[in-house]
Amino acid sequence: MTKSAFGRQSLRASALQALAVTTLLSLPALAADPIKIGAVLSASGPAAFLGDPEAKTLKIYVEELNKKGGVLGRQIELVLYDDGGDANKARTFATRLIEDDKVVAMVGGSTTGTTMAMIPVFEDAKVPFVSVAGAIEIIEPVRSFVFKTPHTDKTACEKIFEDMKARSLTKIGMISGTDGFGKSMRAQCLRVVKDYGIAIVADESYGATDSDMTPQLNKIKNTAGLQAVVNPGFGQGPAIVTRNYGQLSIGLPLYQSHGVASKSFIDLAGPAAEGIRLPAPALLVADKLADTDKQKTVVTAYKTSYEKAVGQPVSTFGGYAFDGIQLVVEAIQKAKGAEPQKIRDALEATKGYVGVTGIYTMSATDHLGLGTESFRMLEVRNGGWVEVGAR
């Protein structure tokens, strides 16, 4: 008896529940379905220093946007996966985003490795994919559904060479790390250096974990006619190069890359960092930008909201994710719809979008849309960054 009574009761309860659930579900559905945007980032693992600020940025931004009422009157639903820096996992998650979650666009791919693994999935499904990884291979050759927001190392080389040309430094030495970043940037620099009438008279390298670069620097120092030195590198290598450079009192201009554009580099390199130049996004000097600067509003707004929500200083990597999702949202607004094909077309037509990283103008042949003007040439003065040179 009790059993059947209980059974009936639970049946009624579940019927009620089912009714409640369907009502609840159908209510917002009546208003409008949320727009699903996917993200596969390396929020943990070895590339966490990239993926972690990116993931946090996306979450903060989507939450803010939804509070303001979303896009086209629809809420944004962020579907976020953590690939732990593993390209295989990234690809699995990418497939899941397409097949199960049915996202209309994707912002992610913290590393070049994970991005390259995911590209075929999005190309096949014809869903736009805005990568936040560095390498130029992502957009060269141009793939119709793949875009990216971070500068390439080629742009960084060009920016450095522009600055050298302006200072009439034409004979330079190069000391590059043998890690992926250093190698790739060295190759790009060698590719574009001739366009600036600059000759590389010394070309040395160092291992990513080396702790003393004085032998290489000494060799560069003794090269006849040397006028400046560039150090494409990432991690602690450039800090040690900078220290050794000071120790040998080479006294010529030293250029670092955007790979070390952070306060911790100045701390590690110590007093020897004084006078060093490097190309970096405006975000690094947010509080020092002129009021007339086009990027000032966007950059300070992002910096304030990120630092308020997370309690840590902003990094340029989070900025890439911010620009990525902004571009997608803008594209949805412009396209007046959230169909993948329309978003793609609108993305490609992006003109003069002012982002944290730079001002984007894309085209059918350029899916990045940033030129050297998106980099600021910074110099270390009194342990802080100062913008120098003509832009």
Place this chain on the structure above:
Amino acid sequence: MAEFLQLLFSGLTVGAVYALVALGFTLIYNASDVINFAQGDFVMIGGMGTVFLAAAGLSLPLAAFIAILAAVAVGLLLHRLAIEPARGASPVALIMITIGASIFIKGVAQVVFDKQFHSLPAFTGSDPIALGGATILPQSLWVVGGAIVLFVALYLFLERTLLGKAVLATAANRLAARLVGINVKVILALAFGVSAAIGAIAGVLVTPITLTRYDIGTLFALKGFAAAMVGGMGHPLGAVVGGVLIGLMEAFGAGYISSTYKDGVAFLAILLVLFFMPRGLFGGGSVERV
């Protein structure tokens, strides 16, 4: 000449670090026949510990002292928890255990400390000293001086104290040592503790030059191992000579030949030594223990 001097200074500084790590290898190998691949991680604990304690407000000497004590504690625990329970195992198995311990220490260090690079201020200023057209950092003198002091102290300890003799006796023949009343277990623990201390002191000395991170130990362990092999595993003087030799070869190789082959130089040296003098430069002839 200036270039030669510069490379010499560079090689000596780096070589002194390798020599200190190799000394740690030697001591443990002597006492227990184990090649302890966690040796490099003692260097990391010394450096990282000092960085974090100094950041917490302790004075540099006190921070360094506590960090060295912490490394010694880790060394003793490594012996007590990992090596001692497996004492009957083959040397290869014991080496595996130390590699595992090294991975474990790195993992814990990521959590206890962090994944960033850190540095310490140089002990006596960072203005390079000019010498015959070349420059050397005051900190390099600390490293080289520290290596010499540690080597002499270790030599005196092993040759002039009863405890040191007990370590040598244990190394020579464990059973005989036990028969004459030496507590072998204590001696082995001592070897691990002293090795850890040497590694940690090296870590404190070099961090102002090389910077430090949770995984910096791998590099030191590899180069230190190479140094110990070149010098002759188990020979303290050999460890020092091997370390300095590899440091110099790297510096001159990068300076005069090409920096591309810098790391190759050290490993080429091992190969040559293993081919022509399998017991290392100071290993002497092969002696069969009967």
